[in-house]
Amino acid sequence: MITFYPGPSKVYPQVGPYLQEAVESGLISANHRSEAFMQMLQHTVLSLKTKLDVPDDYEVYFVSSATECWEIIAQSLISASSTHIYNGAFGEKWMQYTHKITAGANAFYFDSETVPDLNKLYFQENEVICVTHSETSNGTFLPSSFLSELRSRTENLIAVDATSSMAGVALPWQNADIWYASVQKCFGLPAGLGVMIVSPRAVRRAEEIGENKHYNSLLFIRDNFLKFQTPYTPNTLGIYLIGKVMEQVEQIEIISEIIQQRAKNWYQFLAENGYELLVKNEAVRSGTVIAVHAEKTRIAELKKAAKQDGITLGNGYGKDKETSFRIANFPAISDEEIAVLKGFLIRTASNK
Template sequence: MITFYPGPSKVYDEVGQYLQEAFDSGVISANHRSTAFMQMLEGAIGNLKTKLNVPDDYEVYFVSSATECWEIIAESLISDGSLHIYNGAFGEKWMEYTQKLTGAARSFPFETNEDPKPNAGIMPSANEVICITHNETSNGTALTSEFLNTLRAQSDNIIAVDATSSMAGVILPWESADIWYGSVQKCFGLPAGMGVMIVSPKAVELAIAIGNRSHYNSLLFIRDNFLKFQTPYTPNTLGIYLMGRVMQQVAPIKTVARQTLERAQDWYSFLPENGYQLLVEYEAVRSETVMAVKDTKERIEAIKKAGLQEGIVLGNGYGEDKETSFRIANFPAISDIEIQTLKDFLVFFSSK
């Protein structure tokens, strides 16, 4: 079965080999306070920072999921409130969960085919944390680097970014935000079950000023342990091992991002040429890692069903577009052969 589901999605082919290596090494049975574990964690973080070109002074933490990061940010970094800028289901869910925890989350929604412009209405008050979704998995849109850079230039606020379906697939402007987070089951090409949180010195300063240590996953408690290459709770040891090995294996992000862009451009030409209507009509905000196709409910169901019969898993639609769209993952672990298999299927289906 070939999967193009946008998370959990295909893992790198080499992961099978790395699983055996992890077992043979004994490290997955090691105590998470042991020297062996600490060396492994240090190596995984180092490999990630090198391959993704993360600034030296930004810190990397591994947590359970991107969703857990909503809670960490709400409890450790939001004191006066937050401003959530979003155009899809995951950005909205982040806002709703933060509102439950803080009671002070403010929304700035925009449309799928709209490029948000920093203006008086979008600007936060002095201490609000700005929360944005870099790549909205639900509808196949993405914020431009220009938007992030402009927002950073116009605001001194802490900026937190959900980069779940773009981290490790495209180049991210790290210094345009203070917190970046994502899960590993998308562009990292790893099994689900771990999240990555990347934090700037400015965000660390704010966490120290707020001083929240009331939770097992308070950012300061997490940080205290990671500075020693330990974790505050028993971690996903296997996930960390696989992260280190995959980050050792992959090309630098500049190379990976070039492939992602070339494949995306090809998909965005191929789909309309073969009778498939793109959900995102405005080219400037199309995602490079998740393509969304829209059609009638009946035809979407027929395409997905036919795909399964050919051993191809397409992503369901999500949110308000759940029944009238399907999604295609454009993640680095997916091979050219698999992409061609899907293209052949789509050409055949459109000719019926």
Template sequence: MITFYPGPSKVYDQVGQYLQEAFESGVISANHRSSAFMQMLEDTIRNLKTKLNVPADYEVYFVSSATECWEIIAECLISDASLHIYNGAFGEKWMEYTQKLTGAARSFSFETNEELVLNVAKMPSVNEIICITHNETSNGTALTSECLNTLRAQFDNIIAVDATSSMAGVELPWLSADVWYGSVQKCFGLPAGMGVMIVSPKAVERAIAIGNRSHYNSLLFIRDNFLKFQTPYTPNTLGIYLMNRVMQQVEAIHVVDALTTARELDWYSFLPKNGYHLLVENEAVRSKTVIAVKDTKERISVIKKAASQEGIVLGNGYGKDKETSFRIANFPAITDMEIQTLKDFLVSFASK
């Protein structure tokens, strides 16, 4: 099956080879306090920062998932409250989970086709953390770098960004936020089971000021270990090994971004020309990495079933658009040949 599901999605073709290498190397059996593991972790962080152009003074941690980052942020970086800005299901889930933990999460929601403009009544207070979703996987929208840069220029608050379905697929304006997080099963082209958290010196300062060390995944406890190229608990050693090999393999992020952008523009041109309706009508807020197509509940069901019969997995809709849309992953691991196969199917189906 060729999968265009937007996570877990297709892994790089080379991952099969890397799995065998990992087994043969013996590193996946190594103690996570051993020099072999520590060297691998150091190499992985260095290669990730180099390929994704992460600022030198930002720190990289590997955790279990992007969802775990909700908990780390809530427990270790929120001193007063948080303002959650979102237009889709995953941003809303982040807010709801934070509210359960802190009881002090505020929300500012906007519509799928709207550009972000903060309401004066919803401006963050001095110590509130701003929590925002860069790429909303549920509906195929995204914020531009200009939007995040503007937010950074307006507020001196800690800014945390969910970049789950864009990290490693597009260039990110790292300096415009203090916490970035994502999972590896999307643009990283890796098997599910690991999250990436990238934090600024300013975020570290906030964590130190709050001083929460009450949890196994307290940010300070994680940091203490990662500064020694260790982990606070037995890690996903195989996931870290595969991350290192993929980061060695991929092009620099500006090259990957150019490919993602070219494919995105092609999809947004191809689909309407062949009779498919885009869920996101406003070009200014369309995602580069998740393309959402809308139609009636009945037709969406028929399209997905027909695609499956041709060996193609389309992403289901999500949230309020679950039954009236499907999603196409535009992730780097997907090949041109696979994209052409999907296009041929969509052209054929449209003519029926």
């Protein structure tokens, strides 16, 4: 079965041999305070920062998932309030979860065909600004120009959900203070690990707040990672695998160029073959999650036919659940697999 599901998605084929290596090395049975583990964690962090071009003074932590990052940010970095700028289901979920913890999460919803109007936003002092870089639910993304302008307008902490873009496209790290993602998308790895990347400004803010009440308090996590340890028994296998994948992949600038060209080809192909794109505005279409719109019955027919041909299409999500399907455009997916899906879509287009 070829999968284009946008998370969990296809893992790199090399992950199988890496799993065997991990078992044979004995590392996944090692204590997470051991020298062997600490050396592996240090190597993994360095490899990730090198391949993704993360600034030297930004710190990398591994947690359980992107969802856990919602909790860490709410507990350790939000002292009063947050403003959540979103147009889709995952941005909204982040806001709702934060509100449960802080009761001070403000929503700023914008239309999925537009870029948020910063002239309509006012941020309170020390308020954390939360944005979704690539909204997985509807196939939109925020252009780098938006993040650059946002950064130029405020000294507030900016947190970015980069779950469907980190390790797939080059990110403007300096334009935000907290970046996070899960590895089951562009990293090409099994689910069960989150990556959190924070700026010196975010560290200073965490120190000012001084929250250290939880096993996943940011300061507690940081104290351990500075020693290349973890605050709790970690997903050692996941950390090992991300290190191995970071060794094998190209620099992010090369990967990003490939992904963007693939996306351009996808959007052109779909339009030429009579498929309606969910996002009409080219300027805000995601390069990593491509959403296609159709009537409910047509979507059901396409997904059923694809499954019979050994292809898994991504379901729609949220309000577009039954009237769209999504195509993952992640680095682990091969050109040969894309050709198979395109062949299927050509055949099914002729049967409309």
